[in-house]
Amino acid sequence: QVQLVESGGGLVQAGGSLRLSCVASRSLFRINHMGWYRQAPGNQRELVAAITSGGGTDYADPVKGRFTISSDGTKNTVFLQMDSLKPEDTAVYYCNIKGGIIKVYDYWGQGTQVTVSS
DSSP: OOOEEEEEOEETTTTTEEEEEEESSOOSSSSEEEEEEEEOOSSOOEEEEEEEEEEEEEEGGGGGGTEEEEEEESSSEEEEEESOGGGGGOOEEEEEEEEEEESSSEEBBBOOOEEOEE
């Protein structure tokens, strides 16, 4: 079983920055989607940013221009650079990796707390 381990969360003041990392326990085959999701108390989990195997990226409207998703060449790490953080960015952030061809996989990390104080 593959494990995704997130790190980099914490407490930061509004306007500050954090960089989240997500490392898979081994290299993954035919990754199609690497994404970061977040869930605030009382809310549903929502997509924050995603990157495809071709390098294409997509961002939720509230974070466009402030967050940047990237991955490294080993195909087992994805990052989320978060700048100009706002209190409404406070949530648990989850890493997700999907892929495979005939046998598909869908792995989630355990989540990392991001708290932005005003």
